[in-house]
Amino acid sequence: MKIGVLAFQGDVIEHLEATKKAAANLSINIELAEVRTKKDLKGCKGLIIPGGESTVMHKLCEREGMFQEMKKIAAIFGTCAGAIMLAKKIEHADKDQKILELMDIQIDRNAYGRQADSFEEEIETTLGRMNAIFIRAPRIKQVGSNVRILADRKGEIIACEEETQSQYLLACCFHPEMTSSKFHEHFLKKAAERE
């Protein structure tokens, strides 16, 4: 199974490491690829969109002309900026900012404020307890009825997934790749289930 990590910018290495660890824990063989071109995307069953700056990622994906191919990947996992990329609707977008518009969530960019408001906290998720790192994090404001919540905090959704016939989508407002491989294990299992 080929899993790509969008590698233009952001915490790419952390995602590569977490994915390797997850595959080892599950004893499955995967091919990990750093994705910078349409060619790199070929054959990817899963794609991970890392944390970073969503405005930068969309520009680089667009300049590469890979938006349409990205939308077709069977399983996509986005953290922080990656979650913004997955959303159908976005608030406080940068001028002309484009997103993949795949997942039935509405997300507010940098909703928690500047770096001074970044925080870490122990959270409960359906995948277990973990330390969650929120860095200039986005906030999920609304989700569709088909979206399953994996974690919330003070009534706000911070991790969720959506399964349709054609696709599996997983979004986190925080950075599980910095502290755990549980979300990556969950993602690999879901990706493996796809056709």
Place this chain on the structure above:
Amino acid sequence: MTEKGTFVLKSGLAQMLKGGVIMDVTNAEQARIAQEAGAVAVMALERVPSDIRAHGGVARMSDPKKIKEIQEAVTIPVMAKCRIGHFVEAQILEALKVDFIDESEVLTPADEQFHVDKWKFKVPFVCGARNIGEALRRISEGAAMMRTKGEAGTGNIVEAIRHIRAVNDGVEKIKMFHQRKDIGELEKIAKECRVPIEVVMETANAGRLPVVNFAAGGIATPADAALCMQMGVDGVFVGSGIFKSTDPAKRAKAIVDAVAHYKDASVLAKVSEGIGDAMAGLEIGKLETKMAERGH
């Protein structure tokens, strides 16, 4: 329990900036051009380094009004510079909620003996280094990100390359002694660098600087930026190189593309084409002030 201002959060923001270009801007319009081009963050300044050189005199922290203007203009992180050792300028920048403070040799140093004690702050700091000793000292003072000093405002990449090599050599030496389990030599390095052995061990275990490391000082072309990336830095700062060129918007975009595709020479060739003239540039030997020598 909710925690703020931890080292994980500080160094974590630096990790999110990896693979990106941080651009010096002096007003809202430039900040918007930088964001539009794909900058991952901007550095809010009153004057870019080449103008600081030309004007002479004491260079200080920017007017807060300038910083606020830039914060309002963009949604990406905003950094600002304080003078080396000037912890009150740093307090002011923290109060302004800048996302990162650059304790920078580009400004005139305020303290010749001490840098800012960065552990006391919740806002992350980036500092410059010419070699492994300077890098490890800044990290042990609490820096969450490093960059080369290079020679700012010259458009000349030679000093940044020297500093990347020096830091890389230092890391290699630490890795070698670590592989040989030669604790005596590692302790000697810690002593030479005047840092606790823990920082040396962290470097040994990581096999690299324990925080994100960018190139800075003298980057003027897409090729300069890709050269630094191929030598192993995590991203680049571009100061005077963009807004002192003839077509800043084009050059900014080209440098962003060059960093994203730094290993792909065909992309580099494409983005280097027809982007106007780079800043004129200065020879290091003829400089009156060598900024890189400030703060060690």
